[in-house]
Amino acid sequence: MMKRYLLFCQLALLPTMAAHAQFTAGTDGFFIGQNTQVFIDSLTLLPSVDFTIASQTLTISPTPIPGSPPSIARVYSFTTPMDFTGVAGFFYRASELNGNVESTLQLTHGNANFVSTTGSTVNVGQHYISNTLPLTNFTSLTAAQENALPVNLVSFDLKRVEHATVLYWQTSDEKNSDFFEIQQSEDAKKWNKLGIINAANTSNSKRDYSFDDAAERYGTQYYRLKMVDTDGTFAYSKIQSIRLGSAGLISAYPNPVVDKLLIGSKEALASVKMTDLTGRQFMELSKPKPGQEVSLKNYPAGTYLVKVETASGKTQVIKIIKQ
Numbered sequence: 001m002m003k004r005y006l007l008f009c010q011l012a013l014l015p016t017m018a019a020h021a022q023f024t025a026g027t028d029g030f031f032i033g034q035n036t037q038v039f040i041d042s043l044t045l046l047p048s049v050d051f052t053i054a055s056q057t058l059t060i061s062p063t064p065i066p067g068s069p070p071s072i073a074r075v076y077s078f079t080t081p082m083d084f085t086g087v088a089g090f091f092y093r094a095s096e097l098n099g100n101v102e103s104t105l106q107l108t109h110g111n112a113n114f115v116s117t118t119g120s121t122v123n124v125g126q127h128y129i130s131n132t133l134p135l136t137n138f139t140s141l142t143a144a145q146e147n148a149l150p151v152n153l154v155s156f157d158l159k160r161v162e163h164a165t166v167l168y169w170q171t172s173d174e175k176n177s178d179f180f181e182i183q184q185s186e187d188a189k190k191w192n193k194l195g196i197i198n199a200a201n202t203s204n205s206k207r208d209y210s211f212d213d214a215a216e217r218y219g220t221q222y223y224r225l226k227m228v229d230t231d232g233t234f235a236y237s238k239i240q241s242i243r244l245g246s247a248g249l250i251s252a253y254p255n256p257v258v259d260k261l262l263i264g265s266k267e268a269l270a271s272v273k274m275t276d277l278t279g280r281q282f283m284e285l286s287k288p289k290p291g292q293e294v295s296l297k298n299y300p301a302g303t304y305l306v307k308v309e310t311a312s313g314k315t316q317v318i319k320i321i322k323q
Helices: none
Strands: 021-025 030-032 038-040 043-047 051-053 056-061 075-091 105-110 114-116 121-123 128-145 153-161 164-171 177-185 192-198 207-213 219-229 234-236 240-244 250-253 260-265 269-276 281-286 293-295 302-310 315-322
Touching: 051 075, 075 105, 114 128, 153 219, 153 240, 164 177, 164 219, 164 240, 177 207, 192 207, 250 302, 250 315, 260 269, 260 302
Parallel strands: none
Antiparallel strands: 021 056, 030 051, 038 043, 043 075, 056 075, 075 128, 105 114, 105 128, 121 128, 153 164, 164 207, 177 192, 177 219, 219 234, 219 240, 250 260, 260 293, 269 281, 269 302, 302 315
């Protein structure tokens, strides 16, 4: 029989603050083991991997998040964003529904702005809502009608198209949105900025966006969106992942190329040579580093052959188009 460990935390009342209660985890952190359910003043966390809350203060506010309609009058907020995977939920009072239809509530998470989940479980008898979250970055949790709160990210998906990973996302309403920053990671911890897509600023209809990541990558790749408003506040989307195989020993991208060509390789390189289709050589590099950029800005438009040789003697020829 599997054992379940429950950890109950005594909370101090804060009558002078716009909060019901507060829990503080010190610098050593509050460790929650995998598949261990924890209750913190009606907030429940059941992480699917070991989870630590470090240097955090949790407040519970009765102030709803504005929207159409606003959220319920119970908002859990940590001091800084954190990554969580597992089941999150909380109990609420019927008096906190704030005019929302209880049976259609969705668990909603966010940082400066909020994103609705789908498929939440609502127990109307016990006034409890929960949902299983993939790896998600959030500061706050509440409950609201689906897509009722500002900055509504309807969907965010990944798809492999030829030699690129394409990110697709859709918004329903945008208010003072500035831009989306596309971020990529190999471990869902350290994030790299790939680019920026301008947002609509203000929109009352569904809008579609996309971004191509043409870099040669291997293994599991993680992506997320940083949604930034005109006042500088921001929220993160949920994290999506894609598993990529070893597509090839060597790569050259983007292709077609306008300016900089990047030579990718899983091995050390001995040389890179570029010729046109007649065999006339235009460039030769000795012992370039994998990932080195080559400027083709001043080369005439046309088709070229890039011959790459690794330090172990393997060779590969890649046809590229210079625009």
